Amino acid sequence: MWPQACVITALVLYFSLTILPLYRNYVVARKVGLPIIISPVNPLGVFWLLLGVRFIPLIRLLPNRLSLWTHCTEYGGGFNDRTAIHKRVGPVFMHVNPAWNELVVADATSAASILNRRKDFIKPQIFYERLNVFGSNVDTVEGDDWQRQRKLTAPCFNEKTSKGVWDIASNQAKSMVEHNMSLFDTSTNSLQDDSRTIAMNVLVGIGFGIMQDFLTGQKKVDPGYSMSYVDSLRTIIRNILFTFIFPHKVLLYGFMPRALRKVGIAIAEFGRYNHELLAKERDAIQHEQQAVRNNLLSTLVRSSDAEDSKTGKKQGLSEEEILGNMFIFSLAGHDTTANTITFAIGLLAVHPEWQTWIQEELDYVFGAKAGGEYEDAFSKLKRCQAVVFETLRLWGSVPFIVKSTGAEAQPLELPFGAPGSAYRQCILSPNTMIHINLPALHISPENWGSDSLTFRPSRWIQTGGSVLPTDSALPKDLESERLITPRAGEFIPWAMGPRNCLGMKFAQVEAVSVLSTVFKSARVKPSLAPELRTGQYDLSDGRLSRKLAMEVLKERRVEVTITIARPHDLWLKWEMREG
Incomplete structure (x- = not known):
C-alpha cells in the first residue's frame, strides 16, 4: 500500500501545485487575446534553476511544437534565439506557466511605453529581493523609497566621476597593452581575464578609493580574513546565481559543498570589509578630509548625511542601504x-x-x-x-528587462499580428510579468535594416x-x-525612462x-x-x-x-x- 499511497500523493501534489495553477493562468491569459506559449515548469523553481540546463537539450529533441516552451524558461535563452521565437508567434505573446503569466515583448513602441510608465510597471520583487544581500538599494525598491534612494545615489555619477573612470581605465588599458607587447609570444588568450581585471580595478578605484596595479592588484588579506577585499567581491559576482537560490546565511552551513561555503564566506567578509570602509569614510568626512577622499562611497555618505533644506533633518540612507547600493553598483x-x-x-x-x-x-x-x-x-x-x-x-x-503590472491591472497598447500590425489596447491582469526581449529588439530588421x-x-x-x-x-x-539617436525602445541596453x-x-x-x-x-x-x-x-x-x-x-x-x-x-x- 505504501508505494501506491506515495504515487497517489505525488499525483495529487503535482495536480494541485502545477496543473491547477497552470489552467487558472491559461484562462486569464486567453482574455488578453495574444498568442500563447504554455510551459509546464516554474522558471524560478529551484529544481528548474539547478537542473533545467541539463533537461533542455533532451526536450529539444522533441518536435518544435512540444519543445518551444523551453525557449521561454531558459535563462538568457532569448540571446541565442533572438528573433526566432517571435517569427513564429509574433512580436508580443503570452507565456503561461504554473507560477505566473508573462508578456514577452519584442516591439520597440510597446517596450518604450512600459519603461516610461514607472508607477504602472514595477520591478517584481521575486526577481530582485535576493539582490538585497547587504541591504535594499536603488535597483530593488519601489515607490517613495525609490525616489528617496534615487535622489541620494544620483550625485555619485557626475562629470568628476566620469573623469576618474576615464583616467583609471586608460592607465589600466595602457598597462595591459604594454604587458601583452612585452611577452616573448605576443599572442595571448587572456582578453576576457584582462577585461575583467580592468573593470574590477576601475570599480574598486572609483567606488571605494582602492587603487590597484593591473598586473599584481591588491592581494593583501587583512588580519582576521581569509580572502582579500577584491577576491571576496569577485567571488560573489562570479557566483551571484547561488544567492538567488539560497539565503546567504545558509551558504555558511557545514553541510554545504565547499564551493558554496566559499561564497558564503565571501559575502560575510565583503560585508565586514565594507563596514570598515564605511567607518573610515565617516571618520574622514568628520575630520574634513573630503578633498582627499572622492569616491562613490564617500559621495554616498556625504549625500546621505546632508540635511534637508526644508526639514533640517538628515535625508538619510541607513548603513545597510549605503552598503546595499555600493554592492549593486559593483554587481551592475x-x-x-x-x-x-x-x-x-x-x-x-x-x-x-x-x-x-x-x-x-x-x-x-x-x-x-x-x-x-x-x-x-x-x-x-x-x-x-x-x-x-x-x-x-x-x-x-543583459538578455532581458523584467517588469510587472503589480497589484493592479494595467492597460497597454500592443501590436496584434506581424511587425507593423495595428495596435490595440489590451488589459494585463494584476501580477502579470513582463519580459522585454533585448536581443530581439536590437537585431530586428524592422528597426535596424x-x-x-x-x-x-x-x-x-x-x-x-x-x-x-x-x-x-x-x-x-x-x-x-x-x-x-535610435527611436525610443529600439536600443535599450541600459533600459530607459525614469529607471x-x-x-x-x-x-x-x-x-x-x-x-x-x-x-x-x-x-x-x-x-x-x-x-x-x-x-x-x-x-x-x-x-x-x-x-x-x-x-x-x-x-x-x-x-x-x-x-x-x-x-x-x-x-x-x-x-x-x-x-
Whole structure:
C-alpha cells in the first residue's frame, strides 16, 4: 500500500501545485487575446534553476511544437534565439506557466511605453529581493523609497566621476597593452581575464578609493580574513546565481559543498570589509578630509548625511542601504562592462577595417599624443562610442528587462499580428510579468535594416544629414560626424525612462577609454592557438584565425551575464601600430 499511497500523493501534489495553477493562468491569459506559449515548469523553481540546463537539450529533441516552451524558461535563452521565437508567434505573446503569466515583448513602441510608465510597471520583487544581500538599494525598491534612494545615489555619477573612470581605465588599458607587447609570444588568450581585471580595478578605484596595479592588484588579506577585499567581491559576482537560490546565511552551513561555503564566506567578509570602509569614510568626512577622499562611497555618505533644506533633518540612507547600493553598483558595473570591452576588442580584431576606421578618428582627435583628457576627448570620439553601441546591440550582456503590472491591472497598447500590425489596447491582469526581449529588439530588421546581423559601427554615425551607407568612403572632415539617436525602445541596453541605469555614462566612458588607449598605439588581430601553428597552415593567411575567432565570439554562455563560453580559445596577436 505504501508505494501506491506515495504515487497517489505525488499525483495529487503535482495536480494541485502545477496543473491547477497552470489552467487558472491559461484562462486569464486567453482574455488578453495574444498568442500563447504554455510551459509546464516554474522558471524560478529551484529544481528548474539547478537542473533545467541539463533537461533542455533532451526536450529539444522533441518536435518544435512540444519543445518551444523551453525557449521561454531558459535563462538568457532569448540571446541565442533572438528573433526566432517571435517569427513564429509574433512580436508580443503570452507565456503561461504554473507560477505566473508573462508578456514577452519584442516591439520597440510597446517596450518604450512600459519603461516610461514607472508607477504602472514595477520591478517584481521575486526577481530582485535576493539582490538585497547587504541591504535594499536603488535597483530593488519601489515607490517613495525609490525616489528617496534615487535622489541620494544620483550625485555619485557626475562629470568628476566620469573623469576618474576615464583616467583609471586608460592607465589600466595602457598597462595591459604594454604587458601583452612585452611577452616573448605576443599572442595571448587572456582578453576576457584582462577585461575583467580592468573593470574590477576601475570599480574598486572609483567606488571605494582602492587603487590597484593591473598586473599584481591588491592581494593583501587583512588580519582576521581569509580572502582579500577584491577576491571576496569577485567571488560573489562570479557566483551571484547561488544567492538567488539560497539565503546567504545558509551558504555558511557545514553541510554545504565547499564551493558554496566559499561564497558564503565571501559575502560575510565583503560585508565586514565594507563596514570598515564605511567607518573610515565617516571618520574622514568628520575630520574634513573630503578633498582627499572622492569616491562613490564617500559621495554616498556625504549625500546621505546632508540635511534637508526644508526639514533640517538628515535625508538619510541607513548603513545597510549605503552598503546595499555600493554592492549593486559593483554587481551592475563589473561583468557588463568587462564583457563589452572583451567583445568590442574581439570584434575589431576580426574586422580590421573597423580598427582602421576608429584609428583615423583617434589620430584626428589626439594627433601625435598618446591620449587625451576626458573633458577634451570623450565627446569627440564618436566612432569609438559607435563601436561600443554596435557591440552592445549585437553582443549585449543583459538578455532581458523584467517588469510587472503589480497589484493592479494595467492597460497597454500592443501590436496584434506581424511587425507593423495595428495596435490595440489590451488589459494585463494584476501580477502579470513582463519580459522585454533585448536581443530581439536590437537585431530586428524592422528597426535596424536588412543587415541587422552585421557588425557595422558606421550605422551609428550621421554626416551631412544622412547615415553612412556600408560602402561609404570615409569623410575627411570628422567634425561633421554625429551620433544618431535610435527611436525610443529600439536600443535599450541600459533600459530607459525614469529607471534607466544610473551607471550608463560610467560604462560608456570606461569602454571608450579602453578602446581609445588600446588602438591609439596597437593593432590587434586573431591568432591561432599554439597547437595549430604548424607547417600545415599558412600563417600569413589570416582567414582561418579570423574564422576561428568569430566562432568563439558567437558561442556564449550564461553566468551573471551573457559571456564567451570558451574565452581561452580566443587567441589574439598584439602588435605595435606603425606610424
